[in-house]
Amino acid sequence: MCSNLDTDIPVALSKIKLDQLQFCKRCQGKPFVVIQRKDVFCRDCFYEYGSHKFRSTIGKTRKVKPGDRILVAFSGGAGSSAMLDMIEDGLNKSANHKKLMFSPTILYIRELNYANESDAIITQKTHKIVERLKKSCLSSMISSMEMIYQDKEKPTFVDLGDFDPLDKDCPIINDKAQSKFWSKINSLSTDTSKEDFLRISRQQLIQKVATAGNFKYIFVGNTCTKTAIQMLTDLAQGKGSQITSEHSFTDSRFNVEILKPMREFIKKEVLFWNILRGTEPVEWSTITTFKSNKASLMKLTESYINGLEHDFPATVYTIFKTGNKLKFPDPNGVICKLCKSVIDPEQRCSASNALQLSHQLSKNLDDVFINDGSDRILCYSCNNLVNEIKIDSTVSPQKLGIADYLLYD
Amino acid sequence: MPLNCARCKAARAILKRPKTRDALCKECFFHCFENEIHNTIVEGNLFKPGDKVAIGASGGKDSTVLAYIMKLLNERHNYRLNLVLLSIDEGITGYRDDSLETVKQNQKDYALPLTILSYKDLYGWSMDDIVRQIGKKNNCTFCGVFRRQALDRGAIKLGCNLIVTGHNADDIAETILMNVLRGDIARLKRCTAIKTGSGDNPEENVVPRCKPFKYTYEKEIVMYAYFKKLHYFSTECIYAPNAYRGHVRSYLKDLESIRSSAILDIIHSGEVLAVDEGIKLPVLGACERCSYISSQRICKACVMLEGLSKGLPKLGIVKSSKVKMIKREAITDGKKCDEKCCSFTCKSETDNKTNCKS
Numbered sequence: 142m143c144s145n146l147d148t149d150i151p152v153a154l155s156k157i158k159l160d161q162l163q164f165c166k167r168c169q170g171k172p173f174v175v176i177q178r179k180d181v182f183c184r185d186c187f188y189e190y191g192s193h194k195f196r197s198t199i200g201k202t203r204k205v206k207p208g209d210r211i212l213v214a215f216s217g218g219a220g221s222s223a224m225l226d227m228i229e230d231g232l233n234k235s236a237n238h239k240k241l242m243f244s245p246t247i248l249y250i251r252e253l254n255y256a257n258e259s260d261a262i263i264t265q266k267t268h269k270i271v272e273r274l275k276k277s278c279l280s281s282m283i284s285s286m287e288m289i290y291q292d293k294e295k296p297t298f299v300d301l302g303d304f305d306p307l308d309k310d311c312p313i314i315n316d317k318a319q320s321k322f323w324s325k326i327n328s329l330s331t332d333t334s335k336e337d338f339l340r341i342s343r344q345q346l347i348q349k350v351a352t353a354g355n356f357k358y359i360f361v362g363n364t365c366t367k368t369a370i371q372m373l374t375d376l377a378q379g380k381g382s383q384i385t386s387e388h389s390f391t392d393s394r395f396n397v398e399i400l401k402p403m404r405e406f407i408k409k410e411v412l413f414w415n416i417l418r419g420t421e422p423v424e425w426s427t428i429t430t431f432k433s434n435k436a437s438l439m440k441l442t443e444s445y446i447n448g449l450e451h452d453f454p455a456t457v458y459t460i461f462k463t464g465n466k467l468k469f470p471d472p473n474g475v476i477c478k479l480c481k482s483v484i485d486p487e488q489r490c491s492a493s494n495a496l497q498l499s500h501q502l503s504k505n506l507d508d509v510f511i512n513d514g515s516d517r518i519l520c521y522s523c524n525n526l527v528n529e530i531k532i533d534s535t536v537s538p539q540k541l542g543i544a545d546y547l548l549y550d
Numbered sequence: 551m552p553l554n555c556a557r558c559k560a561a562r563a564i565l566k567r568p569k570t571r572d573a574l575c576k577e578c579f580f581h582c583f584e585n586e587i588h589n590t591i592v593e594g595n596l597f598k599p600g601d602k603v604a605i606g607a608s609g610g611k612d613s614t615v616l617a618y619i620m621k622l623l624n625e626r627h628n629y630r631l632n633l634v635l636l637s638i639d640e641g642i643t644g645y646r647d648d649s650l651e652t653v654k655q656n657q658k659d660y661a662l663p664l665t666i667l668s669y670k671d672l673y674g675w676s677m678d679d680i681v682r683q684i685g686k687k688n689n690c691t692f693c694g695v696f697r698r699q700a701l702d703r704g705a706i707k708l709g710c711n712l713i714v715t716g717h718n719a720d721d722i723a724e725t726i727l728m729n730v731l732r733g734d735i736a737r738l739k740r741c742t743a744i745k746t747g748s749g750d751n752p753e754e755n756v757v758p759r760c761k762p763f764k765y766t767y768e769k770e771i772v773m774y775a776y777f778k779k780l781h782y783f784s785t786e787c788i789y790a791p792n793a794y795r796g797h798v799r800s801y802l803k804d805l806e807s808i809r810s811s812a813i814l815d816i817i818h819s820g821e822v823l824a825v826d827e828g829i830k831l832p833v834l835g836a837c838e839r840c841s842y843i844s845s846q847r848i849c850k851a852c853v854m855l856e857g858l859s860k861g862l863p864k865l866g867i868v869k870s871s872k873v874k875m876i877k878r879e880a881i882t883d884g885k886k887c888d889e890k891c892c893s894f895t896c897k898s899e900t901d902n903k904t905n906c907k908s
């Protein structure tokens with residue numbers, strides 16, 4: 142039905158180009174990058190702009206105190222490469238008020254070969270990342286995704302110096318744990334749930350390491366652009382009440398708080414920072430990297446937002462700001478066993494009940510199988526996730542308790 | 551190999567439910583479809599016995615199925631509602647001419663009384679007049695703003711205390727996405743409400759409204775109409791729809807194709823997200839000219855009407871200094887109503903007077 146009741150719809154702006162006639166807005170110097178329509182910067186002023194923004198994002202919340210031990214999650218990608226560079230740069234500054242005072246340690250988590258790339262490519266990417274870490278003045282640690290299933294008595298991370306990708310005795314290379322991890326991934330029937338599962342697993346592993354290493358905070362390199370894409374994807378997965386925790390500067394759902402010092406940088410700024418500073422990011426391929434735009438909710442949303450951003454350059458920033466205006470859910474609620482978010486309180490007339498009723502009616506299930514809300518252990522979206530676990534057809538799903546659907550023991 | 555129905559396990563399945571992707575026979579699909587809407591009505595407390603309910607009828611699929619299902623459930627479950635059809639004629643040649651025929655057919659088929667009100671009667675301008683004045687851009691905005699008030703005006707005229715509209719789950723999910731994309735936090739908070747304008751929560755509407763199809767998928771409404779052989783008029787409005795909304799709609803369709811529950815998942819997100827109390831939301835008052843509920847001193851329809859008569863059709867659509875200027879002028883010149891505005895009379899008047907034409 143026609144429901145065009147809205148008037149303040151974004152207006153397409155013509156594509157922003159670097160105009161030869163424009164000069165740096167601060168010093169009138171030679172232009173290097175245009176951020177928004179009028180924000181032209183020369184190299185020096187862009188450097189000042191970037192490092193100031195990084196410092197002030199951390200500074201304005203007054204969370205991080207001098208000497209705090211911080212675990213910096215580094216994936217090799219554009220966002221975390223820029224973050225690592227800004228930290229190293231900030232620690233070496235001579236001017237006292239510009240110097241970063243906390244004490245960082247880098248954590249690199251080796252991902253699996255999700256896109257089935259050749260050994261040569263994987264080896265080359267790993268080598269590049271390891272070399273980057275060796276170049277750093279900071280101490281570094283390495284873990285791997287399968288450590289989520291590491292044997293109880295073994296370590297889940299090693300120091301950079303103790304890591305050798307070819308050494309079978311290296312504790313973070315565990316074939317048994319890796320095949321268990323693969324079988325969990327493959328038990329999920331869609332790429333959307335696989336990506337969701339990987340994200341939750343990664344989050345839990347970082348927590349594990351941060352807790353073991355007794356860190357005060359975790360830094361992740363999520364940019365404004367990534368935040369906007371992830372936020373819209375979360376919305377489409379029923380994670381409305383988790384948006385605030387997931388995407389604001391501070392995420393305190395876990396044992397160690399996660400901070401996002403890169404969240405005010407758009408992708409373009411990060412890319413130009415990396416060009417300016419000569420840092421070379423390594424993008425690890427995901428499950429959907431070489432698949433179509435409709436492979437997963439995340440991939441679709443990414444291409445959708447990138448397309449919109451082309452005609453409506455304020456898209457990312459508007460979504461980002463919308464997210465900032467939302468509220469944290471009641472922290473006293475029941476916590477989801479899987480993702481550790483607060484489970485949404487039950488409402489009689491709700492999408493959640495409507496969806497359950499639809500399944501109940503069209504599959505002719507007993508009322509008993511339908512949750513009454515009191516015994517829920519999973520949040521709405523994790524419930525969707527476990528519903529996409531392929532079930533052995535000899536076992537009737539109705540006969541199983543929900544615990545049997547859980548991905549972690 | 552023919553597939554058996556997932557529900558009765560006996561009959562042959564003839565469709566795959568878009569919402570759950572279960573294969574169902576025709577009878578089981580009807581059963582699910584009707585019971586889910588009944589459940590929404592009961593759980594959402596949408597009606598009380600004795601309500602006089604105006605069904606916004608456009609002749610399109612949503613409102614045709616809505617009229618059919620309201621009549622059916624009202625009789626089956628004894629809601630004891632007094633149902634009437636209310637149509638708005640925007641005055642678009644070749645669009646309403648045919649769809650109004652459909653509404654008249656609905657009136658006969660379902661034995662429900664029908665009232666048709668035109669924009670020309672209410673505002674002095676038909677949509678064709680407006681398009682002649684402003685061209686084909688932005689006219690959906692006029693249409694939407696005018697229709698919103700027109701339904702209220704009509705419902706008051708008919709003595710109805712409630713309006714039901716055919717907004718389905720797709721429409722609501724789309725509106726949620728739309729409000730996130732343009733950062734409209736006030737609407738984001740309101741747009742998931744199944745019922746508006748009632749109790750201590752005064753909303754934009756004068757007459758309370760509800761949406762029995764809030765959790766019903768658009769594709770299932772089309773399927774239901776198809777298998778029930780319901781007669782509806784299917785055409786898009788001939789005036790180009792907004793391109794931005796079109797983007798959002800196709801994104802939503804793609805989300806649904808990836809995960810069938812995505813539409814309900816978005817509505818769930820909308821229902822549970824909470825707006826920070828520190829964020830200021832616009833306070834709703836009454837328009838100084840027509841008394842329609844508005845967050846501005848002059849409501850959108852009045853600003854638009856003024857723009858039309860002064861040859862400044864962008865008024866109310868684009869926020870410009872010119873708009874502010876005229877708004878200020880309108881406030882200071884003290885004239886509460888000009889001729890056209892009186893065509894939608896003040897609220898106090900309408901309580902005892904039903905004639906709204908000037």
Ligand SMILES: [Zn+2]
Binds near residue numbers: 166168170182183
């Ligand atoms: Zn400069």
Ligand SMILES: [Zn+2]
Binds near residue numbers: 524
């Ligand atoms: Zn969860």
Ligand SMILES: [Zn+2]
Binds near residue numbers: 556
């Ligand atoms: Zn059946």
